[in-house]
Amino acid sequence: MRFFVSLLFLLLSASTVAAPKADLWPYWQQYATSNSQKVDHSRWQRLLDKYLVVQPQQTLFRYSRVSDGDKYELDRYLRDLAKLNPHQLNRNEQFAYWVNLYNAQTVKLILDNYPLSSITKLGGFFSFGPWDEKVLTINGKALSLNDIEHRILRPIWRDPRIHYVVNCASLGCPDLQPDAFTASNTERLLEKSATRFINSRKGVNPQGNKTQLSSIYEWYGNDFGSTVQLQKHINQYRQGASITLGKVSYDYNWSLNDAK
Template structure:
């Protein structure tokens, strides 16, 4: 167990180093996320599953929002909450766009087999994003900016990589004024989803996310404490195991 945890910790550090990028900046004022908010309300259900066919029909609006993101990188005068809300929304919106670019498909990982770019093997390494004049990929946003710059483990309840084992995609945009509450809501929705996590007073079988990113979580408190912070059932032991990850597309059926 100790060897495995050390391996994951080392792998996490290597990912952050390899994805390291300085966050692009601009002199723009904080942007409104109303277009993205409207799209989420229309095409994401209460379980956090996505109507990609519906999103496809509204792709022009999605691209309008991504153009807004692309041309308005966070400025130095933005608050921490404004910046973090921006980057979470950007990650989730660009992930939806990536799925739509290859739709229909059964899993985001299927995109990897179709990539014909030298040294690019996964969809998270495709530099299809441009923000503030910088070419970026999803790994740059998640590992090189969000995880590196914000020290906020709750982002793992909010960034969604389009898989069934991901946290539910929130059907509203993240905003600075509500961000703390939204992240706590996501923690509760995630830990109390029986498809993703099972918690009794005697044991817990939880998402692999809490194993992969255990180092992030443990900077704040032990995994058991995270479980008890959000789960309705109080775990009274240290009997914690991790579920296999389901990479099937997080699509409404």
């Protein structure tokens, strides 16, 4: 029995390497070119202000400190987003909508199941995490977190920096940003997120003649391009000496980004 459980864990862990491909869900392509409607993300911002802890190499979340009142505020924020029709938003508002929705829903999943050591403990017995579970309904369509990331954000915007702004509540993940996304700050936050991750040890960690990279660059290699293209991308944001991607290893820490 112990052997079976160990083998199952290894198989599930290995499946994370075969990350979902960008597979467009055409329904979500529609947008309003001239609509100036703005989405209110202030509730999400207040939770970030109150519970996010920004450290030099890592941001953490005070899950254990979140009050019942603030859990209600998070639920209300998600319900308000679910009432909106993203088709009626312009492209910039849509991007902020989907990123904030993904990150806020991830925090809710952790709070609903807290305490736990890793988000990978969620989901069914044969699941590695909750990402395929239908956890939201938008425009009458049941959505999973994987739907938002891999069927909406990645194929519509085709920007590798998306991987730096959707947060999986893990220490190895690019940090949850202290600012909620809006139509006006999206480009600044994308650049800030890329810079912060690439200059963190969990993102890019030169070790002599070797470089340890986040597994994100392995799982989503198609989004970052060839080794030469990835090297150029990394050096664009590096604040120290440029790196050369020769001998490369990959690592990822699935422990919860919990501020104890």
